[in-house]
Amino acid sequence: MTRRLWDDDERLIEDLAEAVHATQPLADTIAAHAEGALSWRTIDEDLLQASLTFDSSLEAAAGIRAEPGQTRLLVFTSTPLSMELEVTQDEVVGQILPPGPGEIHVETPDGTEYSVSTNESGFFELPSLPADAVRLRCDTATGRVVTDWVRL
Template identity: 40%
Template sequence: MNDWDTDEGLSADLAEALRARAAVPDRFVRLGKEAFAWHTVDAELAALTIAEPEMAGSRAEGAVLRALTFVASRLTIELEVTDTALVGQIVPPQPGELTLRRRDGSTRAVSVDAVGWFHLRPRPTGRFQLHLRTADGMSVVTEWTEL
């Protein structure tokens, strides 16, 4: 019989795990998260080449970004920013998986269909990065971007 066979044993083990986590300095946790970001070091960086603002409104108002284009050597990631989503396409069209990564380390993955289309709902806010893995194994990461 191990400690997890009872509620008391499980609670004691969980409490010990929380105490152990609290003993790790915040600097070590931050460094560990930053080191994890290197797991995509073999991915090609897609540079932001076009950022088109919405032209409606007066000059005194800040322009709202409506289109972003990231270019890598073998593909382009085109994004349209709507009020509720990021809608995009991979050019040339190909299937894969696109992962949105936030600065806090949280992620959200969506499928890219056979014609390269995808959408991210709800639309991300703040700083984010996109990581694309195509069906043929290509890996592309965008610059950090902020909406």
């Protein structure tokens, strides 16, 4: 029996289609692993999130905003660090607890970031902040903490 050339081509195409089809589960597995790896990129921040536990601009019982122009106090609490902020019309000052030297990184939703240092007592002063929400990340020898997003 004589083999026709196109029979070999058809068999080759079938084998190729079978090989490509067999790689689909592998591609799905690789995509799932990549997705899982990406979800871990912010795990440190997720675990070290400091929650806003006090905001003087809201009267806790009534839920009424404070008068404009008053000093606003905010407290972010976590373990091992906490952060207190005092926001006035002209400045934002704060302290990390326990007190000590550190670096405060201010982040905005658009990715803008700048840093200020704390002194030995944990005190720091921020330059004027954008009107948009910010998140503060504090790095010290004791640990790292990231605040909730907040509009100051």
